[in-house]
Structures are given as C-alpha cells and as structure tokens.
Amino acid sequence: MSAIASTLSLTLPLPPSCIAFCPTQPHLFVVGTYHLHGSTNDNNQDHDGDTVIDEPDIQQRSGSLILYKLEGDEITEIATETTPDFAILDAQWSPHTSKHGELLAVATSTGRLVLYELQSNGDTMHLASRCSEQVCEASILVLSLAWHPSRANVVGITLSDGSVCLCESTGGEPWAPGTAINVTAVHEHGLEAWTLAFARYDGDTAMLSGGDDLVLQLSTLDDHDAVTHRWQDRKVHEAGVTAIVPLSSDLVLTGSYDDHLKLLSAPLAGRRQVLADANLGGGVWRLKILSGSGAPASLALPEGTRSLIILASCMHAGTRVVKLSRGRDDAWQFEVLAQFEEHKSMNYGSDVEPSESTLKSIVSTSFYDKLLCLWKYETGEDKDGSDAMADSRA
Template sequence: MATPWKHNLRSSHSTEIATETTPGFAILDAQWSPHSSMHGEVLAVATSTGRLMLYELQSNDGSMKLASRCSEQVCEASTLVLSLAWHPSQANVVGVTLSDGRVCLCECTGSEQWAPGTAISVSAVHEHSLEAWTLAFASYDSDTAVLSGGDDLVLQLSTLDDHDAVTHRWQDRKAHEAGVTAIVPLSSDLVLTGSYDDHLRLLSAPLAGRRQVLADVNLDGGVWRLKTLGGSCAPASPALSEGTRSLIILASCMHAGTRVVKLSRGRDDVWQFEVLAQFEEHKSMNYGSDFQPSESTLKSIVSTSFYDRLLCLWKFETRGNKGASSAIEPGAESKD
C-alpha cells in the first residue's frame, strides 16, 4: 500500500493537508501537472501494477483532499511504471517509462482532459533492452524531443512532430558506466544526467553529431534524481540561457544522501562541478528531494528516504549566480 500526499511548508515545519491511500499498488513516481490553468491541480502517479493514475487536489469548505480522477492500464499488471513526465506544451500528454524497457506516450483523447472515464491512448516512442529508468522532454529548435535513460547504460533521443509522429535520432552507450537514472535538459544541446555509477555529468547532446561529456563529478552514491534550484518550472524550459555562467543543482544520491552542486562555466567556456554542501541525515536510500520555489536566496528543501520512511526539511542559502554558502540548517523531520 502507498500513500500520495501533499504537505504545506511554513517556516521550519511541514503540515500534511491531503492524503489518499492506494491499497492496490506501490508508487514509483509522482509529478504535478504544470498545466493547472487548463485542468486544475492534477497529480500523475506511476504505479507498480502497470497503471497511470491521475488525482486532483480538491478544496471543499476549507479542507483539501486528493480525489482519484482517472486511470489507464498502460501495460501488463506485472510491469512497473517506473517514471513519468508531463509534455511541456500538450496538457493531455504524459510520458512514461516501463520496467520492460519501453518508453511511451499516454494521450488523453477526450474533450475534457483527464476526466473520469475518458479515453487514453498509449503509443511507443522507443525501447531500452533493460529497465527504462527515466525520461525528460526537451526542446531542440522547433522539435520536441524525448530523452530517456535505462539500466542498459543507454541514453537515447527521439523527436516528435506536430502530430507526435516519432523519429529516433540516436543512442549513446559510451558516456555512462552504469544505468542512466536521471535526466535534466538545460538548453538545446546541454543535458545533465545522473547514473548508478555515482556520477553527475554534463553532456553536449546535439540533435545531430557526436555526444561529449563536458564535465563530471563523483557524488559517492547513485544519482537517482536531479533538480535545478531556480529558473523556470516548465518541463522543457531551458535552465541555461546564453549568458548564464552558473547553476545550482539538487541531487538525490541514494545511500549517500543529498548533495547541493554548483555547475559553472569559466571564461574559457570550460564547465566544472563543485559540491557545495551535503545532507546526510537519512539512514537509507534518498530517492527524492525538491525545493520550495521562492525569490529568496534561502531555499527550503525537502528530502526523503525509503527504508527509514524519513522526511527532512532543511534550508540552504544561495548567493545569486556567483555561488552559494555551504551552511545547512536542518529543520523539522517527520516519519510517515
């Protein structure tokens, strides 16, 4: 049994405001829709029984609840939906990766998006020979691309036209020494990746031409999830503009805990990583971390771990584009 829930962060405390038990499956991934203006506060959930679930955050008389909205059996019940991502411009499309290696698009075809009973079509993008751990949408000029990583060490890219017809562009088997577990597109040809080999990498990954590792750093644990602190929250919005010289990254590093990493570009256009801070209160696998968007340089960060069921709230001080302090202020901790 798993429980999707939503917390409210205030000061140094987190308050649970909505919860919904799921007695039939475990949850592998959950992502809020960036298209709330089109269909409300919708949460997409990847399940252990091959199903994509959609929940809606509803408010009634001052109380809030997560209500089941619709679902689709994406694949066989014995196959896990491992990760998901919302399409950057099409609010009726969610990309998913599966434990049998497939990467697919789930498209809601009804007139009312993700309404109960609506039809959802599933189409393949490409495949990995082992588990497909992660995917991300990216913009390559006029093309929307799907990048995915798998346990087969492969990073691959396909593009979609205006009718979502797929063109497979390339596979890369040389950049990683273990499974590819996290992908964050930064610009039209720069991509951050995380891997089981403990490395965070910056890759030059153009639509055509050779892929190249521009910088890498060993974070002492498998890099399972990545977030950039600041910038747009839209799925395919570039985090790096032409004049950007540095970026702060939040990395969930499994048994090593959480890392705050700075990516910077020197005047000679050479990129490098620097570990600014680490949070190691977790006693088991840190599979997820995120931050509360704000204009303040003092960021509230939530990190979670698996076996000890621990949620930690802590703070990190950034200092504009030129750097960050390594001071960490642990906040409230709670167990599910």
C-alpha cells in the same frame, strides 16, 4: 563543502519513493510511498544499494499519497490517499493548470497511470482520483513520468520492461473521468527504463530517456506523435542512467548509478561529449534545478548564463547541492557546495519549495528508514560576483 543539519525530521508510515511540491500552491507538497509486503522494508533495514523495484514481482505492493503543508519550519499532514492495490514510483504535477486545473500524474506498480486532482473543501485540501487507466500489463511497473511541455493531454512514461511511451488523453477535457487513453511506443531500452524528459531540439519536441542498459537515447515527435529515433548512446555512462534534465537544445544534465553527475553536449546530430563530470559518492537518482522561483524540470539555459545550482538525490549518499559553472575559457565544471547526510538509507526523493527567496526550503526523504527531513540552503550569489541562474533568467 559544508554539511547541513535539518530543522525538522519526521518518520513516515511507509517508505517514501518520490516527492513533489505543487507549483501553483508552493506551500503544498505530496509524498508518494511504496510498500512491498513481506519484504525487508517492513523492518527498516537498509539494503546494499539496489533499487526498490528489484524485489520479486510476485509480491504484493501498496502505497499512499500524503499531502503536506509547509509553513516556515513546520510541516503538517493535510490528507492521505491510501492506494491498497498499488505502490507509487513517481508523481509529477501538471504545468498546464489553465487547461485542466491542478493535476498530479502518478506512476504505479501495477501498470496503471493515475491522475489525481487537488481539491478544496472549505479550508482543507485533498487529492481526489480523477482518471485511472491500465497503460500496460499489470505485471509491469510504471517507473517514471513527465508531462509534455505544450500538450496538456499528453504524459510520457517509462516502464520496467524497457519501454518508453506516450499516453494521450483523447476527446473532451484532458484526463476527465472515463476519458480514453491512447498509448504510443516511442523507443525501447534493453533493461528497465528508469527516467525520461521532454526537450526542444531545433523546433521539434524530443524525448530523452535513460535505462539500466547504460543507454541514453533521443527521439523526436511531430504534431501527430510520429516518432523519429535520432540516436542512442551507451558509451557515456558506466552504469544505468537514472536522471535527465535538459538545459538547452544541446546541453543535458544526467545522473547514473555510477555515482556521476555529468553535463553533456548532446546535439540532435553528431557525437555526444562530456563537458563536465563529478563523482557525488552515491547513485544520482534524481536532479532538480535549485536556483530560481519554481524552476521546472526542464528549462532553457539563458544566453550568457555562467552558473546554476543543482539539487541531487544520491541514493545511499544522501543529498548534494552542486554548482555548475562556466569559466572565462568557456569550460564547464561542477563543485559540490553542500551535503545533507542525515538520511540512513536510500534517498530517492528531494524537492525545493518554489520561492523567489535565495534561502531555499528543501524537503528530502529516505526509503527504508522512512525519514522526511526539512533543511535550508542559501543560494546567494556566485563567488565571482555574477548572478546565479535564477537571477539572470529573462
């Protein structure tokens, strides 16, 4: 396992909570920030591993969306949208640009779902607020979100009260200003619902979610959003489930507070089974597929694929580059290839610039020290000579 050094590091004005590269303009990325007024994140002190939302709800939160441009080894701030009335916990670009342009969905600390549109003004770009809707009580935090894979007017969200919901923009152009948003409950967790992902199961759209109650659960949706709850599992994870990446209708990657990255067999019917497991030394907060050009958060695993490379944000342990491979006996295993450990506090967000190149540009962040780092990783070719997932994808 190799240690990686940054090519550039910046100190941000506020603690960063999430980061996302724009899929259609891969040189651009956005960082969401989260500032709890009167808390210890005012003085850059690290905490003992608790997540930022564990702070008292009565305190005021604010934040910002910072748009950056990456060119080679240089990062330039393009524009900043301050959010004085809420902090930001998650931000995800829409994959449906042909339907409504370049939209960014933002999860807030005041129960609002906010949509921003990437706009140009001559040679400059900025994010303009397009749609904002109160989707739950203001005392409830929207913790994470995901775009529906085929419906441009639907976003899934998870909440600090344990709820997992669908938000549907109704009537006219999706997410147009003033558009009504219908909220449909899907299922619930006993504690905070940290994460969710959409997947396809036997032709059905499914929602997987993970919570602080150790539960991973799945529900399927029909074309009218009628929900069928399929299963919940509280035996696989020993702490809260914080990251989910479906790979196929059976295989799912998960991350947890228990420091473990797991590959699960999680069929629509039948028992869940752990196929591979690795302790990454820190809570696995977010996962990205590193191999491939613009690899989405959820993708089908091609037939015959023997390996893929994963980027893991590991909270107090920094960032890991992990290889998942399948041997000739069809057994799966994880191998930590590299680690980036210049972050001195919670690594909540990391992302990779969408690119065909095997030399990946990665930007990672850490919360209390307000650090943003640029570093490189060469995915290259598998040791056994077979192509990595990015190159084997049809």
